[in-house]
Amino acid sequence: MPHTKTSTTTRPSRRGVLFGGAAASLGAIAALGIDSLTSTAAPAGASEPPHGHTTIPFYGAHQAGITTEPQAHATYIALSLRHALDRASLGRLLRLLTDDAARLTQGQPALADTEPELGVIPARLTVTFGFGPKIVELAGSSAAEIQPLPKFAIDQLDERWNDGDLLLHIASDDPLTVAHAQRMLLKDARRFASVKWVQTGFRRSRGSEASGTTMRNLFGQVDGTANPSPDTEDFNTLVWNADGSTTMVIRRIRMDVDTWDEVDRSGREFSVGRTLANGAPTTGVQEHDEPDFEATNALGFTVIPAHAHIRRARSGNTSERIFRRGYNYDDVPSGSDISNSGLIFVSYQKSVAKQFTPMQQRLADLDALNQWTTPIGSAVFLIPPGCAEGGFIGETLFTS
Amino acid sequence: MKTSFALRTVALSAATLVAMAGCAADPVENSSSTPAGYSITMTDPWVKAADEGMSAGFGTIENTSDQDVTVTAVTSDASTELELHETVANESGAMMMREKSGGFIIPAHGELHLEPGGNHIMLMDLTAPLRPGSEVAMTLAFSDDTTFDLIAPVKDFAGANENYEGSDHEGMNHGDMKMDDSDSEGAHDH
Numbered sequence: 001m002p003h004t005k006t007s008t009t010t011r012p013s014r015r016g017v018l019f020g021g022a023a024a025s026l027g028a029i030a031a032l033g034i035d036s037l038t039s040t041a042a043p044a045g046a047s048e049p050p051h052g053h054t055t056i057p058f059y060g061a062h063q064a065g066i067t068t069e070p071q072a073h074a075t076y077i078a079l080s081l082r083h084a085l086d087r088a089s090l091g092r093l094l095r096l097l098t099d100d101a102a103r104l105t106q107g108q109p110a111l112a113d114t115e116p117e118l119g120v121i122p123a124r125l126t127v128t129f130g131f132g133p134k135i136v137e138l139a140g141s142s143a144a145e146i147q148p149l150p151k152f153a154i155d156q157l158d159e160r161w162n163d164g165d166l167l168l169h170i171a172s173d174d175p176l177t178v179a180h181a182q183r184m185l186l187k188d189a190r191r192f193a194s195v196k197w198v199q200t201g202f203r204r205s206r207g208s209e210a211s212g213t214t215m216r217n218l219f220g221q222v223d224g225t226a227n228p229s230p231d232t233e234d235f236n237t238l239v240w241n242a243d244g245s246t247t248m249v250i251r252r253i254r255m256d257v258d259t260w261d262e263v264d265r266s267g268r269e270f271s272v273g274r275t276l277a278n279g280a281p282t283t284g285v286q287e288h289d290e291p292d293f294e295a296t297n298a299l300g301f302t303v304i305p306a307h308a309h310i311r312r313a314r315s316g317n318t319s320e321r322i323f324r325r326g327y328n329y330d331d332v333p334s335g336s337d338i339s340n341s342g343l344i345f346v347s348y349q350k351s352v353a354k355q356f357t358p359m360q361q362r363l364a365d366l367d368a369l370n371q372w373t374t375p376i377g378s379a380v381f382l383i384p385p386g387c388a389e390g391g392f393i394g395e396t397l398f399t400s
Numbered sequence: 401m402k403t404s405f406a407l408r409t410v411a412l413s414a415a416t417l418v419a420m421a422g423c424a425a426d427p428v429e430n431s432s433s434t435p436a437g438y439s440i441t442m443t444d445p446w447v448k449a450a451d452e453g454m455s456a457g458f459g460t461i462e463n464t465s466d467q468d469v470t471v472t473a474v475t476s477d478a479s480t481e482l483e484l485h486e487t488v489a490n491e492s493g494a495m496m497m498r499e500k501s502g503g504f505i506i507p508a509h510g511e512l513h514l515e516p517g518g519n520h521i522m523l524m525d526l527t528a529p530l531r532p533g534s535e536v537a538m539t540l541a542f543s544d545d546t547t548f549d550l551i552a553p554v555k556d557f558a559g560a561n562e563n564y565e566g567s568d569h570e571g572m573n574h575g576d577m578k579m580d581d582s583d584s585e586g587a588h589d590h
Contacts, residue, residue: 089531089533091533092531092532092533092534093532093533095533095553096532096533096553096555099553111444111446111553111555112446112458112555112557114558114559187556187558188532188533188555188556190556191449191532191556192532
């Protein structure tokens with residue numbers, strides 16, 4: 001067929017372009033990029049307004065990074081104070097770190113920043129500090145509210161993910177910004193403390209879906225639907241103490257994605273009591289529909305079973321609630337594993353003992369999800385109030 | 401502690417303006433020019449942490465007046481002797497620091513950056529360890545005998561290791577960070 005033959009010999013194939021280009025100039029093909037060969041998309045950056053200069057205020061009654069709409073990337077770093085650190089040294093450390101955070105979150109390089117060009121794209125950077133019992137006591141206050149959680153039957157805690165003296169929670173929509181802030185903060189902390197653990201988490205990147213969308217975890221579940229909304233009276237009552245502080249629970253929850261693979265869709269939805277499609281209760285249609293725990297199916301069983309996660313998490317006592325702000329983790333697998341995935345569970349509440357622990361105890365006693373999830377790390381921190389310009393985070397503990 | 405907090409408010413504030421102009425000597429009465437000590441601001445001053453020996457101070461000095469001003473000397477309780485240094489290449493091309501003859505000139509409505517690898521204030525012999533997060537008070541003296549007081553926080557900094565011209569010493573490389581507990585923060589901080 002002459003017609004066909006002509007067509008195939010004159011039209012340059014993609015392979016022809018690629019290899020021809022490579023032979024002519026490797027540099028040229030690299031500069032072209034694959035997009036110019038394969039797509040008709042608009043040039044990158046043509047119409048998207050950059051969001052890197054967006055800032056979240058650092059100073060205030062509360063620390064930032066809690067009611068802040070969660071950024072795409074978060075790193076949690078627990079530090080251990082060096083031996084023999086005294087109260088005066090602790091104060092100096094906290095002033096240094098506060099100054100770094102105050103500058104970097106506003107898109108200004110840290111003082112003596114070695115890479116100042118990395119400090120000018122905050123992309124909603126927040127740095128939130130948490131204190132373990134040792135810091136609170138060293139400063140001269142009571143650590144009764146932030147003792148380690150009781151041991152739960154489901155726990156398989158590994159000491160490498162537990163506890164810590166000083167928590168740095170660094171979050172931004174840009175992971176390069178997180179890395180730079182982490183480096184600058186740790187350089188100032190190095191003399192005073194060593195790194196105990198680092199947990200890196202992520203959500204969907206900024207702009208890939210509407211801000212405020214409930215996050216999905218690596219089981220594919222809509223995770224956190226029942227959260228109270230920041231800046232509501234309900235939230236303030238559940239989270240903020242009178243002095244502007246709160247408490248934080250951070251638990252590393254391993255998710256067994258391999259055994260989860262064995263469960264079909266209805267079984268997955270049954271275990272939680274919510275649909276995978278949009279997180280609606282299995283008795284409802286929309287994500288935020290109220291679950292009907294009394295509804296029964298044709299056989300007379302409740303639609304949301306007795307061991308479903310949302311039924312077990314809920315208490316008749318409405319003060320036993322928390323504010324969740326977790327992240328996914330997906331780290332390097334070991335051995336023959338192909339996944340090392342899970343959830344960095346983070347919750348804020350006034351009282352760990354009155355709000356978090358009763359809920360966790362119910363879930364430890366019975367929760368269908370426990371078949372696929374295992375807590376492997378746990379820590380509790382005081383989140384001290386925010387500070388005003390010229391002050392430093394933690395200063396209220398030093399007033400005595 | 402109280403004093404330290406008050407001073408810090410100025411030195412570490414994110415607004416980064418240190419407006420602690422002070423004149424040890426009375427301003428020249430019948431001069432039309434603004435005394436140098438009143439026409440200077442210093443932004444983001446800081447001093448490199450060091451346990452002993454030498455260290456260096458940095459920051460940006462801005463001259464808001466219509467005349468050039470000249471910094472002729474710096475004094476501080478933190479060091480028995482301070483010098484104004486510049487960093488220049490020697491005959492073999494290596495960067496060396498040496499005393500800046502004639503002092504630092506800050507042009508009218510201009511600024512002078514004091515930074516690692518460039519001009520800096522040299523603390524020649526520390527009187528006590530400079531601990532990270534503490535503060536150093538310094539006084540700049542100008543050619544018209546006015547002065548400017550500033551407070552600079554101390555930061556750990558791995559750089560600023562230029563060699564000192566005409567010296568066998570290792571320059572400012574005294575601030576190396578020892579991490580073992582016996583030498584780290586707090587062990588001597590009582």
